[in-house]
Amino acid sequence: MAAVAATASGSPDYGLDAPRIVHSMFSRAAWIIAIALVLYFVNRSEYPGPAARMCGVLALIGLFFLAIGVDMVWSSRVAKLRLRDQLLDSLALRGDERILDVGCGRGLLAIGAAKRLKNGKVIGIDVWNPLDLSGNTPDAAKANVKMEGVADKVRIENGDAQKLVYPDNHYDVVVSSLVLHNIPEQDARAQAVREMVRVLKPGGKLAIFDLFRTGEYAEVLRASGAKDVELSKTSFFWCVPGRSLTARK
Ligand SMILES: C[S@@+](CC[C@H](N)C(=O)[O-])C[C@H]1O[C@@H](n2cnc3c(N)ncnc32)[C@H](O)[C@@H]1O
Incomplete structure (x- = not known):
């Protein structure tokens, strides 16, 4: 396959690693936080204490998945570029x-x-x-x-x-x-x-x-x-x- 000849304009995009896993982390986070909020608003007048506690627990689980998704995006977009530089530096x-x-x-x-x-x-x-x-x-x-x-x-x-x-x-x-x-x-x-x-x-x-x-x-x-x-x-x-x-x- 021939090399590409000319220089093009724009910014390079090196992609997101394991995109399906990243997507699944964000969608789990969104669903769990949405369910936490719905359950809270449905139950808060009759059972305010339990509704708040359940919402808190579910929100924490949702935030856990959100944090994994954010970490994976950061690793692909930021950390991987640093890893590339370290690896290439080591080759002198x-x-x-x-x-x-x-x-x-x-x-x-x-x-x-x-x-x-x-x-x-x-x-x-x-x-x-x-x-x-x-x-x-x-x-x-x-x-x-x-x-x-x-x-x-x-x-x-x-x-x-x-x-x-x-x-x-x-x-x-x-x-x-x-x-x-x-x-x-x-x-x-x-x-x-x-x-x-x-x-x-x-x-x-x-x-x-x-x-x-x-x-x-x-x-x-x-x-x-x-x-x-x-x-x-x-x-x-x-x-x-x-x-x-x-x-x-
Ligand atoms: C997570 S990506 C990393 C791509 C790139 N090295 C980087 O750091 O951005 C893993 C790459 O390995 C490639 N790959 C998986 N199995 C392979 C194989 N047997 N031979 C060559 N490439 C392979 C995939 O197609 C994919 O492009």
């Missing part, structure tokens, strides 16, 4: 690298990496699952590439993390954010990690951010012969544990 790029972003979505890491390159190139691949990221399409990624003015450095392609089509020892750097936990089977996740190592050049660098099972990936990396495998401290963006993982082939 020279500027001439060939980089693969596995599960690039709307291009967050691919574009961030491209902005740090002089004559290097980035390929972003994805299977474009709309449940993992809102508006998740190759066209949305290409539009962001254009808007960010890096069309000469980024190519967006279809590709599955478990079956990378690139030769062994091909990339200087492989990056991936929030992708592997979306692969349900442990063997398939391990296969995806092994593929990332396979396409890296000897001495090449790997940087992953993901939720939940980062320790599992570290084990696979060590078993695949990766060196300097390091896990960051645990963070709780999206209300669940996440860690960055860096390694070298």
Whole structure:
């Protein structure tokens, strides 16, 4: 697939992670708070004390779901940009690298990496699952590439993390954010990690951010012969544990 050529106007949109879950948190919050208010107004004249207590308890449950929804939006829109910068900083790029972003979505890491390159190139691949990221399409990624003015450095392609089509020892750097936990089977996740190592050049660098099972990936990396495998401290963006993982082939 050809890279997008020109620079477009507008602001890039890197999408909302797990949009269906976010939507369900807000709709639960709205329903529970609405039910709390209806029950309160129906019962307040006859049973003012119990009506107020029930309303308070239900409102707290509604606010709990609202807080999760707000946290998930903040994690996608604010925290993820900081995570991107930290992950890319950790790579100390020279500027001439060939980089693969596995599960690039709307291009967050691919574009961030491209902005740090002089004559290097980035390929972003994805299977474009709309449940993992809102508006998740190759066209949305290409539009962001254009808007960010890096069309000469980024190519967006279809590709599955478990079956990378690139030769062994091909990339200087492989990056991936929030992708592997979306692969349900442990063997398939391990296969995806092994593929990332396979396409890296000897001495090449790997940087992953993901939720939940980062320790599992570290084990696979060590078993695949990766060196300097390091896990960051645990963070709780999206209300669940996440860690960055860096390694070298
Ligand atoms: C939560 S989004 C994150 C996207 C992007 N990396 C970011 O940080 O904004 C997860 C992405 O992983 C992609 N994905 C899931 N399974 C994949 C697979 N087997 N191969 C490639 N991409 C995959 C989804 O389509 C989605 O774009």
